[in-house]
Amino acid sequence: MNILYVLVPLALLLAGAGVAAFVWSVRTGQYDDVETPSMRILMDDDMQAPTSEPESDQPASEN
Amino acid sequence: MSTSVNVGSAPARSEATAPDTPCAHCGLPVGSTPVHDPAAENADAFCCTGCQAVYHTLHEAGMHDTYYRLSGIGQERSPQPAQARPDELVYAELGTDDFLAEHAPLRDDGTRAITLFVDGVHCAACVWLVERLTDAFGGVTDALLDLPRARLRLEWDPDRVSLPEVADWLSQFGYRVHPVRQDQHQARTDEERRLLLKVGICWALAGNVMLLALALYAGLDAVDSTLNAAAHWVSFGLAIPAVLYGGSEFVRRAWSSVKWAWHQGTARHLHMDLPIALGIWVGFLDSVWGTVSGRGEVWFDSITVLIAAVLTARWLQLRSRRLAGDASDRLLALLPTMAHQVGGDGTTTPVRVDTLQPGDCVRVRPGDTIPVDGVVEDGRSSVNNAVLTGEHQPTPVEPGDEVTGGATNLSTPLIVRVTATGEASSIGQLLAWVREEAPKSARVAHLADRITGYFVAGVATLAILTATLWLMWAPDEAMRHVVALLVITCPCALGMATPLSLAVATGQAAQTGIFVKSEITLERCQEVDAIVLDKTGTLTEGQLALLDTHGEPEAVAWAAALETNSSHPVAQALTAAHPVDPEVAARIDDIDHIAGRGLSGTVDGRRVVVGRPDWITQEASCEEPLRAAVRNAASNGHTPVAVAVDGVVQAVCVFGDRLRPEVPALVRKWQEAGHRVMILSGDHPAVVRHVADKLSIPEEDARGHVSPAEKRAAIEHLHDEGYTMAMVGDGVNDAGALQQADIGIAVDGGATPSLVAADVFLTRQGLAPIDDLFNGASNTMRVIRGTLTFSLMYNLAGGTAAMAGLVGPLVAAVAMPVSSLVVVTAAITQRSFAVSGAAEAPRSSVPADTPAPPHDTDRSPKASPALDHVPGHPSTKQAA
Numbered sequence: 015m016n017i018l019y020v021l022v023p024l025a026l027l028l029a030g031a032g033v034a035a036f037v038w039s040v041r042t043g044q045y046d047d048v049e050t051p052s053m054r055i056l057m058d059d060d061m062q063a064p065t066s067e068p069e070s071d072q073p074a075s076e077n
Numbered sequence: 078m079s080t081s082v083n084v085g086s087a088p089a090r091s092e093a094t095a096p097d098t099p100c101a102h103c104g105l106p107v108g109s110t111p112v113h114d115p116a117a118e119n120a121d122a123f124c125c126t127g128c129q130a131v132y133h134t135l136h137e138a139g140m141h142d143t144y145y146r147l148s149g150i151g152q153e154r155s156p157q158p159a160q161a162r163p164d165e166l167v168y169a170e171l172g173t174d175d176f177l178a179e180h181a182p183l184r185d186d187g188t189r190a191i192t193l194f195v196d197g198v199h200c201a202a203c204v205w206l207v208e209r210l211t212d213a214f215g216g217v218t219d220a221l222l223d224l225p226r227a228r229l230r231l232e233w234d235p236d237r238v239s240l241p242e243v244a245d246w247l248s249q250f251g252y253r254v255h256p257v258r259q260d261q262h263q264a265r266t267d268e269e270r271r272l273l274l275k276v277g278i279c280w281a282l283a284g285n286v287m288l289l290a291l292a293l294y295a296g297l298d299a300v301d302s303t304l305n306a307a308a309h310w311v312s313f314g315l316a317i318p319a320v321l322y323g324g325s326e327f328v329r330r331a332w333s334s335v336k337w338a339w340h341q342g343t344a345r346h347l348h349m350d351l352p353i354a355l356g357i358w359v360g361f362l363d364s365v366w367g368t369v370s371g372r373g374e375v376w377f378d379s380i381t382v383l384i385a386a387v388l389t390a391r392w393l394q395l396r397s398r399r400l401a402g403d404a405s406d407r408l409l410a411l412l413p414t415m416a417h418q419v420g421g422d423g424t425t426t427p428v429r430v431d432t433l434q435p436g437d438c439v440r441v442r443p444g445d446t447i448p449v450d451g452v453v454e455d456g457r458s459s460v461n462n463a464v465l466t467g468e469h470q471p472t473p474v475e476p477g478d479e480v481t482g483g484a485t486n487l488s489t490p491l492i493v494r495v496t497a498t499g500e501a502s503s504i505g506q507l508l509a510w511v512r513e514e515a516p517k518s519a520r521v522a523h524l525a526d527r528i529t530g531y532f533v534a535g536v537a538t539l540a541i542l543t544a545t546l547w548l549m550w551a552p553d554e555a556m557r558h559v560v561a562l563l564v565i566t567c568p569c570a571l572g573m574a575t576p577l578s579l580a581v582a583t584g585q586a587a588q589t590g591i592f593v594k595s596e597i598t599l600e601r602c603q604e605v606d607a608i609v610l611d612k613t614g615t616l617t618e619g620q621l622a623l624l625d626t627h628g629e630p631e632a633v634a635w636a637a638a639l640e641t642n643s644s645h646p647v648a649q650a651l652t653a654a655h656p657v658d659p660e661v662a663a664r665i666d667d668i669d670h671i672a673g674r675g676l677s678g679t680v681d682g683r684r685v686v687v688g689r690p691d692w693i694t695q696e697a698s699c700e701e702p703l704r705a706a707v708r709n710a711a712s713n714g715h716t717p718v719a720v721a722v723d724g725v726v727q728a729v730c731v732f733g734d735r736l737r738p739e740v741p742a743l744v745r746k747w748q749e750a751g752h753r754v755m756i757l758s759g760d761h762p763a764v765v766r767h768v769a770d771k772l773s774i775p776e777e778d779a780r781g782h783v784s785p786a787e788k789r790a791a792i793e794h795l796h797d798e799g800y801t802m803a804m805v806g807d808g809v810n811d812a813g814a815l816q817q818a819d820i821g822i823a824v825d826g827g828a829t830p831s832l833v834a835a836d837v838f839l840t841r842q843g844l845a846p847i848d849d850l851f852n853g854a855s856n857t858m859r860v861i862r863g864t865l866t867f868s869l870m871y872n873l874a875g876g877t878a879a880m881a882g883l884v885g886p887l888v889a890a891v892a893m894p895v896s897s898l899v900v901v902t903a904a905i906t907q908r909s910f911a912v913s914g915a916a917e918a919p920r921s922s923v924p925a926d927t928p929a930p931p932h933d934t935d936r937s938p939k940a941s942p943a944l945d946h947v948p949g950h951p952s953t954k955q956a957a
Contacts, residue, residue, distance in 0.1 A: 040270050040273050053204050057205045061584070
């Protein structure tokens, strides 16, 4: 049973690590919007700049 | 809007497209006037030119593949066709130095960051498209869209790209941006994060304490007493942050309610947090004593779980409140803040309204809101004061006339000399009322808080009784049982019942298009015994519509064709009711506008004149039945318009503000329920009387020509008479009254200040949601009363058991979570707002300033009955 004197503090340390991660994630605003990031993973990262620069210089403004 | 689309695409129109064909861009039905590409034969059909433009922009940019692939993914939010009218004034403001200095200060690395509202984003594809900003502009270093709240976080290098360029790029895809102003959002986010941290940390602590408690209950002391003591000490260590950090939430509020109650000299202001804080601390101190002395019981597990559970309920409540808060922030962003200032040389420059001084001149384009109070310097036009006075008849203005900020300029550009700006102007005054701190919150107390006083008294009595009985019976045990009583009766479930039920109900209400800003409103709905209604825009649709026609239908059709060439409100109402056959429209010649009177033209060689009856009858003959129709319409406060063909008046069209179809039944229902129903309108008393008669509202309860200040005073007066009233309105002139009323309800399409002032605002059209609100509120209160009753029963049972000495830490550890669970389940599974109307989703999550898509299919059905109904009272059919 004496092993508990090591295991319980160890478990508490692990829990502390979890709490620290949670605190970090809340502070960096990761729970502010829980919906958009789920869509963002569907997007292609590799699609490089489809718009050419000239197009962006003078966009059609009549719409 | 639809007419211009129609005219622009008419030449390219091939064979008829079915009205239910999906638009190639947005997927909504294209309606009866689809837009086709001019070039191709079998081209795609679009519902409007906005969608068409976006479709082609996407293709040209090579983005269409990904966009349309993603557009089906994710929850669809407020689907609507692309809005095609970026407001260049808003965009001009984005570029001004003042604006940037205020909202996006230059950062150390030379970049700026800002948060913008983006209207029109609704799906995964929108997220992708908007975030392509970083690819489109080298100068944009970061673009992150928060879809549920439609906020774009933008970081850019001001040397390489300007904000108006970015806004322009977004607008070509139909997204409109507004700057975020007067932001409550950051404060809300911070508060939410702070509470979420507490919730997370407290649950982590509670979980570990529970694990240790499990070992203790399983009989650890019998196995190893050292280990037993160690477990006590570890639990103690874990409970300290839970009580001090998590529990401070309750202690703070409990303390301030005690101070308040002391101040007032009554126990009625005690907050539910008081017994909670008391239970926590008594349990904690007793457990500390038990740990230190090595004898007695520890309650650490019960109190840590209790703290975490109640905090969770609080957090959920806060989160549900954000729905309405975010929406009203978004409304504030729409207030006009820019104006076209006219310089000495006649050129105009966009400036911020707050930099204008009395004496400056501003140019107001047709369709724009007049930004300041002033005097017309140049130009003749008509202005619509409906938003300010409730009177929907346009007022003609000419040089020398005064105009009021907030009114809309209708026909031709005006130059206005500023006489008052900001707080000194009439709209500024109204806004100041809105911002005034209302004494409402002091007047009411939550149902749960009202019983707190009795609850505390009851528990105190029980505690004294327990102590006395046990002191006589077994003095050693007295202290132990008193503590057990205080811990077990700690009103965990009681404290969760109200916030959770209200939070869930508010969320459900928002889904049905009813945004409740403060949950207390749901409680107050129960007490309402007077309903005060504005007329224009609330009881009525708030815009001119064709009510009735007399005479030759053919003449009316010609008049409609002729009126497609005018932007006058009467013309728009007529063409909306009579979809114009393009063939007829093509045969019109010699169109001549006579300002303030009407217009004339030639159709098939016949001369058609449409306009004011008194003007037309000067040169055209008119028979008696039609004259009677004109007189009748005028006496009812409606606007008659005569149509003369070849010098003979052949038809009379009657225009007016149509009563919403559901209103008569609703008013009858409220009257039968014993509510006093009143009308307060800024419109002409004759018109108000006419509407009141229709709704059988007694004469003294229907008042016309009421100024905004009088409306506010009338509400105050009602309050003094002892009524609890709900005020329903939509205009700027209602804002003060909405603020003053016990419950202010702003209807869909209302002016921004009214939406800001109101306690509840609707995003579903019509007044039916108000009925849903009352029903939903009473359902919610039933749920709350049920859960409160359950909690009290539980506390009674727990208290009795504790008095009998049957409650130990184990019983508490089981009984307390179970009772909370019952309350949580009851709150979450309630169906308070799952009303019949909820099946149809809210029309839009942006309640204002988003013109409905120009689908003629939407419009014609309600307008057409007027056609085949000739004589009789003009408005009788509205009730049907």
